Amino acid sequence: MKADIILAGVGGQGILTIATVIGYAAVESGLHLKQAEVHGMSQRGGDVQSHLRISDKEIYSDLVPAGGADLILSMEPMESLRYLPFLSKEGWLITNTVPYVNIPNYPELEKVLKEVKKQPKQISFDAEAAAKEVNNPRGVNMIIAGAASSFIDIPFEKMEEGIKVIFGRKGEDIVNKNLDALRAGRKLTEKK
Numbered sequence: 001m002k003a004d005i006i007l008a009g010v011g012g013q014g015i016l017t018i019a020t021v022i023g024y025a026a027v028e029s030g031l032h033l034k035q036a037e038v039h040g041m042s043q044r045g046g047d048v049q050s051h052l053r054i055s056d057k058e059i060y061s062d063l064v065p066a067g068g069a070d071l072i073l074s075m076e077p078m079e080s081l082r083y084l085p086f087l088s089k090e091g092w093l094i095t096n097t098v099p100y101v102n103i104p105n106y107p108e109l110e111k112v113l114k115e116v117k118k119q120p121k122q123i124s125f126d127a128e129a130a131a132k133e134v135n136n137p138r139g140v141n142m143i144i145a146g147a148a149s150s151f152i153d154i155p156f157e158k159m160e161e162g163i164k165v166i167f168g169r170k171g172e173d174i175v176n177k178n179l180d181a182l183r184a185g186r187k188l189t190e191k192k
Helices: 015-028 077-082 109-117 127-133 140-149 156-170 172-189
Strands: 002-010 032-039 047-055 069-074 087-096 122-125
Touching: 002 015, 002 077, 015 032, 015 047, 015 140, 015 156, 069 077, 069 140, 077 087, 077 109, 087 140, 109 122, 122 172, 127 140, 127 172, 140 156, 140 172, 156 172
Parallel strands: 002 069, 069 087, 087 122
Antiparallel strands: 002 047, 032 047
16 A cells, blocks of 8 residues: 655645644554645745655655655645646546635636646546535535545545544534535545
């Protein structure tokens, strides 16, 4: 088992929370894990990426090499394009289609989405609408994590456990909202 994953987005979108949920599930499944975060800016709205390397064998580097990612998960379509050089030929791109327009020269959304659609193995969808459908508009990151779960060889129940542990101190309502978002994301990709 091996999964090299790049998580991409901007500050405040919950990239590190996705990494924590997947990482928890991997460790609880008895797998090796290496994780590295790179923050382009140390404020909300700045570029954030996280490398997750999961394997049943020892892992020596915490960074995914160029052309080595099995999965790129992006909270925002332009950020998904930024990391395409990391995607392997067999890898999947999963991205939210709703932009986070935090710069004055953000490219036309149609052009960005056209580039996303050129990828032979991509799943792009409005994750914000999916989160609103489960009454959790702040749960976009868990929608993306759930969508990714179909492509990571870790028991889904372990990801659910991760949410219970990570969000447990915030109360049962927050736990349940995030579980609902994770499950809704899973339903979007489990047939792929």
